[in-house]
Amino acid sequence: MxxxxxxxxxxxxxxxxxxRMTHQAAIALGQSLRILAVSPDDGAALVAADVxxxxxTDLGALRKLAAGSEVVTFDHEHVPPEHLRALVxxxxxxxxGPDALIHxxxxxxxxxxxxxxxxxxxxxxxxxSVDDVARFAxxxxxxxxxxxxxxxxxxxxxxxxxxxxxxxxxxxTPLIVEERVPLVRELAAVVARSPFGxxxxxxxxxxxxxxxxxxxxxxxxxxxxxxxxxxxxxLAIRLASELGVVGVLAVELFETAxxxxxxNELAMRPHNSAHWTIEGSRTSQFEQxxxxxxxxxxxxxxxxxxxxVMANLLGGDVTPPSPxxxxxxxxxxxxxxxxxxxxxxxxxxxxxxxxxxxxxxxELRPGRKVGHVTALGDDLDDVRRRARRAVHWLREGKQx
Amino acid sequence: MxxxxxxxxxxxxxxxxxxRMTHQAAIALGQSLRILAVSPDDGAALVAADVxxxxxTDLGALRKLAAGSEVVTFDHEHVPPEHLRALVxxxxxxxxGPDALIHxxxxxxxxxxxxxxxxxxxxxxxxxSVDDVARFAxxxxxxxxxxxxxxxxxxxxxxxxxxxxxxxxxxxTPLIVEERVPLVRELAAVVARSPFGxxxxxxxxxxxxxxxxxxxxxxxxxxxxxxxxxxxxxLAIRLASELGVVGVLAVELFETAxxxxxxNELAMRPHNSAHWTIEGSRTSQFEQxxxxxxxxxxxxxxxxxxxxVMANLLGGDVTPPSPxxxxxxxxxxxxxxxxxxxxxxxxxxxxxxxxxxxxxxxELRPGRKVGHVTALGDDLDDVRRRARRAVHWLREGKQx
Numbered sequence: 001m002x003x004x005x006x007x008x009x010x011x012x013x014x015x016x017x018x019x020r021m022t023h024q025a026a027i028a029l030g031q032s033l034r035i036l037a038v039s040p041d042d043g044a045a046l047v048a049a050d051v052x053x054x055x056x057t058d059l060g061a062l063r064k065l066a067a068g069s070e071v072v073t074f075d076h077e078h079v080p081p082e083h084l085r086a087l088v089x090x091x092x093x094x095x096x097g098p099d100a101l102i103h104x105x106x107x108x109x110x111x112x113x114x115x116x117x118x119x120x121x122x123x124x125x126x127x128x129s130v131d132d133v134a135r136f137a138x139x140x141x142x143x144x145x146x147x148x149x150x151x152x153x154x155x156x157x158x159x160x161x162x163x164x165x166x167x168x169x170x171x172x173t174p175l176i177v178e179e180r181v182p183l184v185r186e187l188a189a190v191v192a193r194s195p196f197g198x199x200x201x202x203x204x205x206x207x208x209x210x211x212x213x214x215x216x217x218x219x220x221x222x223x224x225x226x227x228x229x230x231x232x233x234x235l236a237i238r239l240a241s242e243l244g245v246v247g248v249l250a251v252e253l254f255e256t257a258x259x260x261x262x263x264n265e266l267a268m269r270p271h272n273s274a275h276w277t278i279e280g281s282r283t284s285q286f287e288q289x290x291x292x293x294x295x296x297x298x299x300x301x302x303x304x305x306x307x308x309v310m311a312n313l314l315g316g317d318v319t320p321p322s323p324x325x326x327x328x329x330x331x332x333x334x335x336x337x338x339x340x341x342x343x344x345x346x347x348x349x350x351x352x353x354x355x356x357x358x359x360x361x362x363e364l365r366p367g368r369k370v371g372h373v374t375a376l377g378d379d380l381d382d383v384r385r386r387a388r389r390a391v392h393w394l395r396e397g398k399q400x
Numbered sequence: 401m402x403x404x405x406x407x408x409x410x411x412x413x414x415x416x417x418x419x420r421m422t423h424q425a426a427i428a429l430g431q432s433l434r435i436l437a438v439s440p441d442d443g444a445a446l447v448a449a450d451v452x453x454x455x456x457t458d459l460g461a462l463r464k465l466a467a468g469s470e471v472v473t474f475d476h477e478h479v480p481p482e483h484l485r486a487l488v489x490x491x492x493x494x495x496x497g498p499d500a501l502i503h504x505x506x507x508x509x510x511x512x513x514x515x516x517x518x519x520x521x522x523x524x525x526x527x528x529s530v531d532d533v534a535r536f537a538x539x540x541x542x543x544x545x546x547x548x549x550x551x552x553x554x555x556x557x558x559x560x561x562x563x564x565x566x567x568x569x570x571x572x573t574p575l576i577v578e579e580r581v582p583l584v585r586e587l588a589a590v591v592a593r594s595p596f597g598x599x600x601x602x603x604x605x606x607x608x609x610x611x612x613x614x615x616x617x618x619x620x621x622x623x624x625x626x627x628x629x630x631x632x633x634x635l636a637i638r639l640a641s642e643l644g645v646v647g648v649l650a651v652e653l654f655e656t657a658x659x660x661x662x663x664n665e666l667a668m669r670p671h672n673s674a675h676w677t678i679e680g681s682r683t684s685q686f687e688q689x690x691x692x693x694x695x696x697x698x699x700x701x702x703x704x705x706x707x708x709v710m711a712n713l714l715g716g717d718v719t720p721p722s723p724x725x726x727x728x729x730x731x732x733x734x735x736x737x738x739x740x741x742x743x744x745x746x747x748x749x750x751x752x753x754x755x756x757x758x759x760x761x762x763e764l765r766p767g768r769k770v771g772h773v774t775a776l777g778d779d780l781d782d783v784r785r786r787a788r789r790a791v792h793w794l795r796e797g798k799q800x
Binding site: 049 | 408
């Protein structure tokens, strides 16, 4: 407990945007978020009071984070499992615990566990050799994935000829192979679970990807039947319980042409597919994660508007788009890519006074998630249009 | 501009709950809030990354805050006007500027200015002697106010016998006297104005006081005619423009038995009467204040639910209330005043999963505002009941 406030100190490993937004939620709850950052320039380190600089692979740094924290939790899943087991052995409360988190760290472990639970998922196999891939593929195109460390489309290869997989194996990358699912779209079922066992689910959302990176989330998923939505929520709740997750669990799903749902990935932390909850749900995923890891009763998860759309802001495309792509404005003498980010924010706010912006304090590198916007309303087409237009204004630019 | 993010640095004088909640809003906008705190234990200093320790009456400390900040703004109005004029003379952007802020710092200046503008207000007079009070009162009970420095009921005296006023005068307290208005209730019209001159108004609210301290805010004010609401908003907009306010302006109003509205007080910063906007409006007053002082276009001010109720959490009453006052619960073995704040938060969250809590990181001293809760919904009676019940669970207690 914090000596001044008498309220919990939560240690978070990692200082990216998830820690940054968790810090906002912790402030409201009177809690103190203590952050382990690799660099003082990390997004959350720029705004939080209690920041330790250290690496998440350094057990000593993790121990320092844990000292005085009620619980240790995560902004990412890159902490070595053996370090987490060491902390637990030393009496530190770690949520999600290492035996749960491993399913978000290792796709091979996750697939084997899901198989044992009979959860719906793509056909898959572990990979020890190029022959394993060839045998699994049987001449079809398949998806080879790094079992550990991939994100935002990295660590995923669509493979029609297995031969080059040897390079990955030679580099020591642990791999699995999966069938290429003929998917209609991607969905996400996000829940939170407390140590007491309480589970709360948000409405199932549609996640729209481009080049393997999530660009848009629509809540609730348009046209999803109530039966199918409940099936997805029940699956996520069952996985949270069976895997012993504490905190937020995001279950990324494929919806297939025949109306089936298959588990694609798991994340055990606040997740991009639920950023919309900050304004769009009575309880944000960041608040809920804090409530869950501290074993507080969970908050209400209802929507605050009929439709909520979150659009990611990706660091600048370097090629300026054609002028016709821009919204018209009297004030608009230069295209956005020639403006500073601050100027572009002005234009975005003038164009979309009801859209909420979240910026992560990151440098604008191409393809990098540097922020997001959220639009809410009654008319889905209008809400999507507003979110996209806002991102358009913020996108493509150089910084002064 | 912050060297890392390329986005504005806002300097805020004062590190109480208003700075704390402004910091949350600044994080979303990618901005850096730099805070001048009297103590590292101040509510905002506990959670912000960029904190200077220094006194708001020390020009040197104010200069340090201003260096590298795009704009200097305020969590409170206790900065000496001559210091602000000095900063402006040195080229610092100060919003609200000293010539506007003086109307929130000095009730005599405010009353004289409102009189010149023909704004509706209680009958009043400046006070230089006990005779001034006696003459103004003419045998009636009147209200004597400290012209400077009063808040939360402090600095206000209801006077039927003017004689003891001499003590205040002897102590050097500058005073004004006002008629005791036969008010029906109190209202607040809160707006924000940018240097460009854009003004945005939130719906007019009812503010409920107890012992001169605001305990509850209801948005929108129940039963207020649209005509009357527009009159109040137009008055607030006119005052913001005439006084040259930049940032949030809260106009506290008396509603009288004949349906009139009279200006009671002005505040030029985020204000307790608009804390409900965090969840209850598309744009919170904290975000709007930042947008305004940086001359960004202002955000949408619509309600996110038909009714929004904010209830203040005041530091513990020391006398335990009678057991019948508590909500029943199986888990509830001890009355709240014997629980730690953290235990009481658990109970409150279990009882009211949809109510949002905001804690300020302050010690629980009797009568002190240490947090607030917000409830939203369609049924005003239900929303008020939920807000009150949540505060009840959080109230009365000692800290471990």
